[in-house]
Amino acid sequence: MNSTKLKIGNLIWTVKKVTENNKNLIVDDIPCYGVCYPDSLEIYIRGDGLNKQLYVSYLIHELTHAYIFSLGFTYRMNKKFDEEEVCYFMQYHANEILDSANYCYRKLFHNN
Helix, strand or coil: CCEEEEEECCEEEEEEEECCCCHHHEECCEECCEEEECCCCEEEEECCCCCHHHHHHHHHHHHHHHHHHHCCHHHHCCCCCCHHHHHHHHHHHHHHHHHHHHHHHHHHHCCC
């Protein structure tokens, strides 16, 4: 399977496994392992050459971007979160993000 759907808040995201040379993994001329695109509700993850720990780590990172966007924190995009705000966000959403990362890993890399 090369893509899976995931509901975050009221939004349906598509998480796609792509090759390392996929144009969606290039940001500011820098190749990335994963990229989140809130405008299209898509997350792209490099699909080759990494072990499970790294795949899940990159999924957690990109899904955190998606959760921040989906749960209405985008009004703060021009202001850095302070430490206390990050801690509150993780307090309430860390388990969901971890569950989502493991779900996407199973769907994209194990087809179950």
